[in-house]
Amino acid sequence: MQPYELTLADAAQQIRARRLSPVELVDSVLDRIDQVDPHVGAYVAVTAEQARGAAREAEQEAARGVFRGPLHGVPVALKDLIDVAGSATSASSRVRAGHRAAADSTVAARLRAAGSVLVGKTHTHEFAYGLTTPQTGNAWDRGRVAGGSSGGSAVAVAAGAATFALGTDTGGSIRVPAALNGVVGFKPTYGLVPRHGVTSLSWSLDHVGPVTRTVEDAALVLTVLAGHDPRDPAALDTPAVDYRPEPEPDLTGVRVGVPRNYYFDHVDAEVETTVRRGIAQLETLGARLVEIDIPMTRYIQATQWGLMVPEATAYHEGTLRTVPELYQADVRILLEAGELMGAGDYLRAQRSRTLMREEWARVLEKVDVIAAPAVPMTAVKAGQDSVTWSDGTVESVSDAYVRLSSPANITGVPALSVPVGHDTAGLPIGMQLLGRPLGERQLLRVGHAYERTQSARPLAPTA
Amino acid sequence: MPSAELTPPEAARWAARAGLPLPDDRHAAVAATADHIHSVVAVLRELDFGDTPPASAYRAGKEKHDAAV
Numbered sequence: 001m002q003p004y005e006l007t008l009a010d011a012a013q014q015i016r017a018r019r020l021s022p023v024e025l026v027d028s029v030l031d032r033i034d035q036v037d038p039h040v041g042a043y044v045a046v047t048a049e050q051a052r053g054a055a056r057e058a059e060q061e062a063a064r065g066v067f068r069g070p071l072h073g074v075p076v077a078l079k080d081l082i083d084v085a086g087s088a089t090s091a092s093s094r095v096r097a098g099h100r101a102a103a104d105s106t107v108a109a110r111l112r113a114a115g116s117v118l119v120g121k122t123h124t125h126e127f128a129y130g131l132t133t134p135q136t137g138n139a140w141d142r143g144r145v146a147g148g149s150s151g152g153s154a155v156a157v158a159a160g161a162a163t164f165a166l167g168t169d170t171g172g173s174i175r176v177p178a179a180l181n182g183v184v185g186f187k188p189t190y191g192l193v194p195r196h197g198v199t200s201l202s203w204s205l206d207h208v209g210p211v212t213r214t215v216e217d218a219a220l221v222l223t224v225l226a227g228h229d230p231r232d233p234a235a236l237d238t239p240a241v242d243y244r245p246e247p248e249p250d251l252t253g254v255r256v257g258v259p260r261n262y263y264f265d266h267v268d269a270e271v272e273t274t275v276r277r278g279i280a281q282l283e284t285l286g287a288r289l290v291e292i293d294i295p296m297t298r299y300i301q302a303t304q305w306g307l308m309v310p311e312a313t314a315y316h317e318g319t320l321r322t323v324p325e326l327y328q329a330d331v332r333i334l335l336e337a338g339e340l341m342g343a344g345d346y347l348r349a350q351r352s353r354t355l356m357r358e359e360w361a362r363v364l365e366k367v368d369v370i371a372a373p374a375v376p377m378t379a380v381k382a383g384q385d386s387v388t389w390s391d392g393t394v395e396s397v398s399d400a401y402v403r404l405s406s407p408a409n410i411t412g413v414p415a416l417s418v419p420v421g422h423d424t425a426g427l428p429i430g431m432q433l434l435g436r437p438l439g440e441r442q443l444l445r446v447g448h449a450y451e452r453t454q455s456a457r458p459l460a461p462t463a
Numbered sequence: 464m465p466s467a468e469l470t471p472p473e474a475a476r477w478a479a480r481a482g483l484p485l486p487d488d489r490h491a492a493v494a495a496t497a498d499h500i501h502s503v504v505a506v507l508r509e510l511d512f513g514d515t516p517p518a519s520a521y522r523a524g525k526e527k528h529d530a531a532v
Binding site: 204298299301302303305306309320321333334336337338339340341345347348349350351352353354355357 | 489493501503505510
């Protein structure tokens with residue numbers, strides 16, 4: 001096994017035992033990037049020299065017996081909405097030409113302090129305003145979409161071109177590409193991970209979180225990222241938690257909610273079958289399945305759009321007036337049309353969000369976690385705009401990919417996407433686990449317990 | 464809701480009132496997209512909000528210390 005194939009947890013263990021040097025690991029990942037990135041286009045920029053320098057420092061510390069923790073010397077890729085001091089944050093947009101971040105974002109600083117080695121910045125759908133990331137190809141079939149908007153991060157992790165990565169999630173932008181590329185994506189509770197220094201799409205819906213090979217890896221990263229920072233007004237002041245799941249979690253007595261409505265409507269048959277098999281696996285681990293009804297489903301898309309559209313337009317107010325021609329067509333039209341939404345619509349969405357949060361809290365009194373598909377269908381072909389369901393309903397690809405993700409953005413509950421199999425075309429399928437606000441430990445425990453029943457997942461057969 | 468549909472000149476006027484002058488060749492597309500967004504968010508008008516406050520919160524103190532989500 002090559003170092004680039006290691007999970008974060010395995011790499012950490014080997015670095016700690018001095019069986020693997022951070023220099024070897026980083027060199028292996030950089031070589032892998034050279035090999036696969038020309039085919040998948042996950043990276044905006046690769047910072048090889050800085051990464052080698054940081055790896056040497058991590059190695060020197062290790063030689064002195066200094067280990068900063070499990071992320072020490074481990075290569076990370078950051079979605080290119082996340083500021084790193086002295087580097088451009090391109091947002092994969094021409095609008096950001098010449099940008100240079102003055103300081104590290106909170107999450108970049110925390111990763112740096114934990115000893116992670118930044119290997120590069122990954123593509124996003126422009127300014128995170130889309131679900132496909134057209135610059136990047138799917139790790140399993142480059143003719144298919146990477147998903148988005150954190151498409152570069154998910155593809156890099158799936159292809160072994162980063163040991164882990166960070167993404168952002170406003171309507172599924174971590175979980176969608178994670179599901180479509182067969183990796184783990186975790187959107188924590190709103191406010192748990194500070195967003196200072198991260199380019200916003202929609203302040204009230206944005207989250208930052210990890211994209212990893214395993215649930216255990218996601219727990220290791222979250223432990224480093226979580227914690228209050230007053231520079232993010234939504235940041236929660238909560239006690240530090242070690243999110244690592246116990247090695248052999250027991251799910252006896254855990255109540256897993258299985259939605260009767262919404263999450264299995266207009267879902268591809270293979271996705272449904274595979275996810276239901278995953279849920280059945282939770283039952284064999286001791287969990288009790290409880291049927292639940294998802295509340296206010298008629299208002300989910302309206303609430304998501306009512307919040308996101310005007311907030312995104314507000315963020316881009318200046319550049320939409322000075323350099324509108326530099327935006328991609330799909331993003332520009334949404335930003336322009338957002339100027340026409342009234343305050344009444346925005347406030348109705350805010351009030352609907354209040355109601356939805358209350359209704360979801362009632363559901364989450366009856367169950368500990370909810371299990372459902374992450375996305376209704378696997379990765380579509382690049383350029384495909386819509387999907388036609390068996391009842392003849394036509395849905396845009398973006399709407400379909402957002403549909404099962406946005407409830408967790410609106411309500412702020414944590415949501416984890418875990419790979420549960422492949423369809424007959426060989427494309428990955430993700431199961432979504434949703435928990436109570438600040439119920440990360442429980443969610444990671446359930447996800448980890450499921451993963452322990454499966455054989456280790458291979459990297460995507462890129463290149 | 465045909466009466467609520469924006470014409471391209473109306474879209475241009477509304478955008479201008481918002482401080483965004485639109486080139487002529489953008490009017491029709493912006494009107495169509497704005498209509499689509501309107502059709503999505505308009506269903507929120509069905510809800511009886513009563514005294515429900517908006518989810519956005521303002522705190523007078525510089526830092527907040529509660530764990531509300």
